[in-house]
Amino acid sequence: MAEPLRTTEIFADYHAAMETFIDERWSDGLPVMLPTPDLVDAMIAGGDRAGDEVLGIVSTRELPVHVWQAATSAVMAGCKPSYFPVVLATWDAVLAPEFNLHTVLSSTGGPAIACVVSGPYAQAIGMNAGTGLLGPGNRANATIGRAIRIGALTALKAVPGELDYGAFGHAGKYTFHFPEGEPPAGWSTLREQKGYARSQTTVTVMAAEGPHQISHRWAPTADEYLVTVASGMRDPSRNGTGADTSYILALGPEHMGLLADAGMTPASIAQRLSELSAITVEDLRRAGINHATGRIYYGEPDARGLLCNARPENILVIAAGGPGAGWSALIPNFAKVSVTGPVTREVKLPQK
Amino acid sequence: MPIEVTLPAPRSSAPVSTVPTRTHVWRKPPAKPVMGFIDNTKTRAADLMNAIGRELTRRGVIASHFVHQKPDAAHSIPPDVRADLMARGHVFVSGIGD
Numbered sequence: 001m002a003e004p005l006r007t008t009e010i011f012a013d014y015h016a017a018m019e020t021f022i023d024e025r026w027s028d029g030l031p032v033m034l035p036t037p038d039l040v041d042a043m044i045a046g047g048d049r050a051g052d053e054v055l056g057i058v059s060t061r062e063l064p065v066h067v068w069q070a071a072t073s074a075v076m077a078g079c080k081p082s083y084f085p086v087v088l089a090t091w092d093a094v095l096a097p098e099f100n101l102h103t104v105l106s107s108t109g110g111p112a113i114a115c116v117v118s119g120p121y122a123q124a125i126g127m128n129a130g131t132g133l134l135g136p137g138n139r140a141n142a143t144i145g146r147a148i149r150i151g152a153l154t155a156l157k158a159v160p161g162e163l164d165y166g167a168f169g170h171a172g173k174y175t176f177h178f179p180e181g182e183p184p185a186g187w188s189t190l191r192e193q194k195g196y197a198r199s200q201t202t203v204t205v206m207a208a209e210g211p212h213q214i215s216h217r218w219a220p221t222a223d224e225y226l227v228t229v230a231s232g233m234r235d236p237s238r239n240g241t242g243a244d245t246s247y248i249l250a251l252g253p254e255h256m257g258l259l260a261d262a263g264m265t266p267a268s269i270a271q272r273l274s275e276l277s278a279i280t281v282e283d284l285r286r287a288g289i290n291h292a293t294g295r296i297y298y299g300e301p302d303a304r305g306l307l308c309n310a311r312p313e314n315i316l317v318i319a320a321g322g323p324g325a326g327w328s329a330l331i332p333n334f335a336k337v338s339v340t341g342p343v344t345r346e347v348k349l350p351q352k
Numbered sequence: 353m354p355i356e357v358t359l360p361a362p363r364s365s366a367p368v369s370t371v372p373t374r375t376h377v378w379r380k381p382p383a384k385p386v387m388g389f390i391d392n393t394k395t396r397a398a399d400l401m402n403a404i405g406r407e408l409t410r411r412g413v414i415a416s417h418f419v420h421q422k423p424d425a426a427h428s429i430p431p432d433v434r435a436d437l438m439a440r441g442h443v444f445v446s447g448i449g450d
Binding site: 017037155339 | 353354355360395426427
């Protein structure tokens with residue numbers, strides 16, 4: 001494997017450099033912060049690893065990601081050095097074999113990399129968990145996710161039409177990082193559900209379709225609201241529906257309060273949604289899908305005639321988003337979890 | 353004003369290394385090779401591949417063909433399966449899309 005060398009080039013001026021970066025397809029189509037050597041060094045210093053360390057190697061394409069490459073793309077995205085521990089943790093997560101990054105970056109299904117940042121460090125670097133959760137306007141939310149995409153474009157050659165054959169893609173492929181908000185009393189955080197301490201900070205990544213905004217503004221009971229969410233999960237037109245997939249459900253304050261007041265927790269919410277979202281072969285047929293043709297993908301229904309949409313452990317429930325009339329966000333995995341599943345890693349801070 | 357910038361990747365104009373990244377075992381195929389097809393489980397992929405294989409055999413281009421079905425489309429063939437396939441065939445067709 002040819003090791004990518006960290007090199008520099010002197011351009012006539014800022015404009016010439018910027019145009020080269022765009023022409024070389026090192027950008028997501030938007031202008032970038034030029035990665036001067038001092039900025040790259042400062043970014044590396046914001047993390048806990050040496051610049052020449054290999055974060056991982058993407059199988060099949062056999063390409064490595066070095067810390068200096070992650071730092072270069074983080075500078076280009078507009079990150080501050082204090083964001084770099086979250087960038088590194090995200091690379092740790094997406095480079096895990098179970099995430100299947102080669103497929104995520106190349107599939108015609110065109111998923112983005114959604115990432116929930118759970119823990120106190122998200123607040124420390126100024127991430128926004130409230131109004132405008134999914135954008136625009138917050139530098140940390142916007143640039144950390146963008147750093148991963150630019151790294152994929154440059155270090156991993158995930159250029160549309162070259163190694164990225166996403167037929168459509170979506171706006172989340174520009175950036176799709178957001179933090180978990182403060183849950184109500186008695187609720188565990190996502191990081192605690194994944195086995196980490198409340199004092200730690202984690203990232204949880206998932207190969208995602210675009211977010212689906214859940215509307216329920218009509219004074220529902222807790223179960224009525226969950227039936228509404230499940231109706232969104234049961235949409236057969238999505239690639240993962242009925243195929244043992246995963247979801248992130250970001251509960252807006254009104255819906256979170258409704259469920260918490262009813263005595264529900266993230267675990268019981270996930271359990272109930274798993275039950276409510278199962279579909280039948282007849283559901284697929286009514287949506288124009290012949291189960292027999294897609295049998296290898298969907299698998300066989302269980303003894304009750306149901307196809308599992310998502311198991312409870314793959315429905316990730318978080319509190320996030322701003323107040324309003326009653327909104328939440330359902331973010332589906334673009335495929336089944338045997339293709340790519342959610343992965344959680346710790347954010348490690350540099351030892352000062 | 354000139355500016356020095358770290359390159360995030362080699363320039364597209366940079367020469368490409370000709371050093372092989374894998375250790376290849378090159379074999380000269382026979383005049384009528386055995387052809388293997390990699391079925392990635394997409395709908396009717398095997399039907400298409402078998403039809404192509406039968407036609408190439410009828411035309412005398414290949415000696416015979418076989419189809420290997422992967423468990424799913426999302427994972428590459430592991431090394432042990434690849435070795436087995438290479439022991440069974442001489443040329444392979446893979447990368448079938450949707």
